[in-house]
């Protein structure tokens with residue numbers, strides 16, 4: 001284990017950012033924290049987590065795919081893939097770090113791999129940061145995530161006077177070696193972990209009972225009449241999907257500037273009415289079906305396809321951001337556990 | 341250039357045949373004049389006109405056709421309207437093949453086959469039918485029940501009459517919804533016609549058509565004593581990636597673009613009826 005005194009963390013950032021682009025969670029000057037490219041003078045946010053998730057760095061909201069030039073009956077396909085420079089992202093929380101595993105299953109391990117995502121994953125180095133003060137909307141522990149010991153290439157802990165670092169992968173160890181940090185005593189980090197776990201233990205939704213959300217109960221859950229009341233107030237605004245670190249849905253669109261046609265992909269939301277709209281209609285005509293799709297995907301379909309792993313990491317963003325206070329915890333409490 | 345599965349290749353439309361007032365069949369080759377890729381019957385391809393959009397279509401030609409691919413396309417949306425308006429020689433983009441396709445070399449081998457199609461639903465089945473005709477000895481008897489609104493709405497009418505009907509061991513049963521001058525064949529809806537024809541329950545049924553036709557035909561088949569394990573169909577949902585990643589085309593935990601579009605009907609009992 002290595003450490004750096006709290007006052008010197010910005011020297012570390014400066015050093016890292018000389019070699020590769022570095023993103024740290026910082027206040028955006030409006031109201032939220034977000035991952036921003038590090039520049040001298042910037043400070044780490046005091047907020048627990050970023051408003052938008054770390055997913056953005058690997059699966060950006062908008063991404064160019066190809067360009068086309070059309071003249072008469074001829075088409076020219078132009079590859080204009082942007083170079084992805086190597087980058088380091090500091091301060092990823094345990095929940096967001098697990099979300100990468102969830103996206104990896106879809107974009108990397110399910111053939112054929114998405115080469116845009118793959119390149120970003122290969123070029124990105126993740127430094128996670130253990131959560132000193134999980135909030136009451138956090139429920140990562142319900143998914144077996146330990147906020148005191150997140151994964152990533154390097155794990156960091158913030159103590160009163162210093163940041164502690166542990167390398168988890170070759171890539172992570174190599175970076176730590178370059179940084180020439182001082183050796184640290186593991187015991188202090190362990191004490192910190194225990195303190196974090198004691199807080200996590202008391203989180204109101206930390207022990208959310210997910211019994212009944214599995215492949216075996218797929219039809220039963222789908223047919224549950226309570227989806228009607230659960231979805232009643234949903235506005236279909238899509239906020240919950242856009243802030244979610246595990247939402248993967250995308251659209252492919254084009255923009256014609258008169259000279260060439262840019263094909264790009266962008267995030268989409270199953271909460272939107274046109275998501276499945278075809279020329280002759282849609283198979284999810286009301287918000288009830290769309291709402292059900294989002295939560296069935298997280299809690300039943302995803303685990304059914306990926307060995308029981310849930311498609312939610314308990315980051316709590318949809319709890320904080322939904323304008324009508326409906327969210328995955330409400331769904332799980334209504335349809336799962338003893339209410340199943 | 342690192343190839344991404346979302347990247348298409350160029351294709352050229354070399355021939356356009358008008359089948360019905362709203363269906364045209366497009367012949368497509370690569371820019372090198374060869375077939376863009378190999379497929380199995382029932383699989384699909386993404387065709388696009390840059391600036392208009394991309395859409396998924398089932399490949400209606402048989403893989404045994406080594407020279408080109410064909411797509412029978414009904415005019416109903418943005419991309420299809422554009423396709424219908426274009427002229428031969430036009431370049432398009434193409435990527436694929438997508439989906440599982442029909443189990444032509446496994447479950448279908450040695451079986452008596454009944455094809456049931458309505459309207460443009462013949463498009464994916466034509467690929468299987470011509471595959472079966474090519475490898476005729478590998479299959480038992482073939483029945484084709486095909487219906488449309490009117491005689492003019494029957495897709496591939498010439499091929500059906502000139503080729504399929506004349507072949508030994510193939511029985512073609514055509515029907516149209518309402519009586520029409522110059523039509524002396526059967527009149528009535530496909531599901532009823534299937535029941536009237538009353539096939540032997542040892543046969544394997546392959547269906548494609550509007551959801552309502554599928555629903556009633558299946559009910560009729562079950563009444564006749566068929567089991568759902570003997571009946572196959574294909575689904576069509578909105579698609580964007582065709583790779584099981586954009587999250588758009590799922591029925592429960594299955595993605596139609598990847599796990600489908602062909603499903604055996606007993607499999608649908610384990611899935612929500614959201615299609």
Ligand code: SF4
Pocket residue numbers: 240243244245246247298311312313314315316317318319328
């Ligand atoms: S569903 Fe909500 S709590 Fe779960 S990962 Fe997504 S935003 Fe976070």
Ligand code: SF4
Pocket residue numbers: 233234235236237238239240241271321322323324325326327
């Ligand atoms: S659940 Fe809430 S955040 Fe999500 S679409 Fe509905 S209203 Fe918007």
Ligand code: FES
Pocket residue numbers: 578579580581582583584585586587588589590595596597598
């Ligand atoms: S079309 Fe994207 S998941 Fe099927």
